[in-house]
Amino acid sequence: MKKLIFLTILSGSLAFSGLAQKKKVKSFQPEIATAYLDASFTNYDHIQKTIWSYAELGFIENRSSALLQKHLKDNGFSIESGIAGMPTAFVATYGSGSPVIGILAEYDALPGLSQDTVPYKKPVVDGGNGHGCGHHIFGVGSSAGAVAIKQWLEKTGTKGTIKVFGSPAEEGGGGKVYLAREGFFKGVDIVLDWHPSSQNGVARGSGLAIQMIDFSFYGKASHAAAAPEKGRSALDGVEAFDYLVNLMREHIPSDARVHYVITNGGEAPNVVPAFAKVSYYIRSPKRKDLTELIDRIQKAAQGAALGTGTTVKSEIISGFYEKLPNETLGKQLQKNLEIIGGVKYDSRERAFAETVIKEIGWSTDSLYKVSSVEPWKVQPQLRNGGGSSDVGDVSWNVPTASFGTAAFIPGSGGHSWENVASSGTTIGTKALINAAKVFALTAIDLYTNPELVNSIRKEFDQRRGSDFKYEPLVGDRAPALDYRVKKQ
Numbered sequence: 001m002k003k004l005i006f007l008t009i010l011s012g013s014l015a016f017s018g019l020a021q022k023k024k025v026k027s028f029q030p031e032i033a034t035a036y037l038d039a040s041f042t043n044y045d046h047i048q049k050t051i052w053s054y055a056e057l058g059f060i061e062n063r064s065s066a067l068l069q070k071h072l073k074d075n076g077f078s079i080e081s082g083i084a085g086m087p088t089a090f091v092a093t094y095g096s097g098s099p100v101i102g103i104l105a106e107y108d109a110l111p112g113l114s115q116d117t118v119p120y121k122k123p124v125v126d127g128g129n130g131h132g133c134g135h136h137i138f139g140v141g142s143s144a145g146a147v148a149i150k151q152w153l154e155k156t157g158t159k160g161t162i163k164v165f166g167s168p169a170e171e172g173g174g175g176k177v178y179l180a181r182e183g184f185f186k187g188v189d190i191v192l193d194w195h196p197s198s199q200n201g202v203a204r205g206s207g208l209a210i211q212m213i214d215f216s217f218y219g220k221a222s223h224a225a226a227a228p229e230k231g232r233s234a235l236d237g238v239e240a241f242d243y244l245v246n247l248m249r250e251h252i253p254s255d256a257r258v259h260y261v262i263t264n265g266g267e268a269p270n271v272v273p274a275f276a277k278v279s280y281y282i283r284s285p286k287r288k289d290l291t292e293l294i295d296r297i298q299k300a301a302q303g304a305a306l307g308t309g310t311t312v313k314s315e316i317i318s319g320f321y322e323k324l325p326n327e328t329l330g331k332q333l334q335k336n337l338e339i340i341g342g343v344k345y346d347s348r349e350r351a352f353a354e355t356v357i358k359e360i361g362w363s364t365d366s367l368y369k370v371s372s373v374e375p376w377k378v379q380p381q382l383r384n385g386g387g388s389s390d391v392g393d394v395s396w397n398v399p400t401a402s403f404g405t406a407a408f409i410p411g412s413g414g415h416s417w418e419n420v421a422s423s424g425t426t427i428g429t430k431a432l433i434n435a436a437k438v439f440a441l442t443a444i445d446l447y448t449n450p451e452l453v454n455s456i457r458k459e460f461d462q463r464r465g466s467d468f469k470y471e472p473l474v475g476d477r478a479p480a481l482d483y484r485v486k487k488q
Helices: 002-028 031-039 041-054 062-074 135-156 175-181 234-251 287-308 327-340 347-360 364-371 391-395 417-423 426-448 450-464
Strands: 078-081 090-096 100-105 160-166 190-197 201-203 209-218 257-264 275-284 311-320 400-406
Touching: 031 041, 031 135, 031 426, 041 062, 041 135, 041 426, 062 078, 062 090, 062 135, 062 160, 090 135, 100 135, 100 426, 135 160, 135 190, 135 426, 160 426, 175 311, 175 391, 190 391, 190 426, 201 327, 209 234, 209 287, 234 257, 234 275, 234 287, 275 287, 287 311, 311 391, 327 400, 327 426, 327 450, 347 364, 347 417, 347 426, 364 400, 391 400, 400 426, 417 426, 426 450
Parallel strands: 100 160, 100 190, 190 400
Antiparallel strands: 078 090, 090 160, 201 400, 209 275, 209 311, 257 275
């Protein structure tokens, strides 16, 4: 009899607990945010395609930045623009109190990647710019997610703050580095980030730290045929330098990356070049190793100048930290990404994707990646890859986690015409809406679960270490606002 009474009480307790849990979840009302996004598909499709058509390069994304700021302002956000010495940077804020959640937004294009929204290579403007990394949907997806969170905060009366960090020139200019250096992430509890991808999943690797350096060689002009002995070729200095670095490749860590392009090699073959320039990207998984590698490369530049009778000056253009992963926050993103699911093609989008895959010689079997979510358990613990991002600097200042949604066709090359084509269609819009929903659900989790926020912060403090001091790799230089203007 006592056993029966106990079981009855236990059953009732569980039933009450389940009912309370249902009421609790219902009170969170995530459908406020997701319904807003579903109803706003056409609006965000228009905004993303407008920024796609602008295709503005880093630090000169004037119309793109202004459009995002206007949208956020129209939806109740206060705007602080032109911050950290960058005319196209901004912070949009809504709400009050803690926790303060930041969302990163990008909107810069790449040079030379102009492409129409067709499943074969067709530039809109020969040699023009294009969104080969999908930053046009990046900024729109982040803004859409922030507005959806604002709707939820407002309608539920929940305390909390949401911020959108409009960060220009991720492609080489490193806008987030200057935001971090100038203290714009102080007081922010958690930062959420995403990036267009060819699949859906949470990014768990640290990526590579990077230093971007321009080396300018100075020589002496002379007639290359009549008086070559009177000249000292700056181009010889560049070529000797590049040769020394290429010899060095055998003796650097295998996971380091060094690549360069000669941006100025002289004006005419019959004139000994008095000036030449080469731009270097130097990468390594760890900043300590990167510093040592840069020191060796700097010495190679000095040796090349000495050997060719020239002089050399180096200029740091930008530099990013490797990312500091946060597994606790990443798992929360994973949970919500699985709730939202992958991108579902209609028949038109499927035909588009199959044509692109045929063009690039890939297999249609890979299309399953678009509609599925990569499981957490099968992902490598640390997948560094070969890329670098200024999100790295943010992640060492605030707990940060990133994810991707399928805006690109599987098999597409990074920074490619395929990426420009697919992300400028409704495929890109579906990906950004999914990203916005993940932002919204994750923010709701954070606003309603203080213990989760504390756990994320605890992991962050442990991974970063108590003696960490943020020292940006750009030093005290101002943003290189003209680094893309020169290539216009």
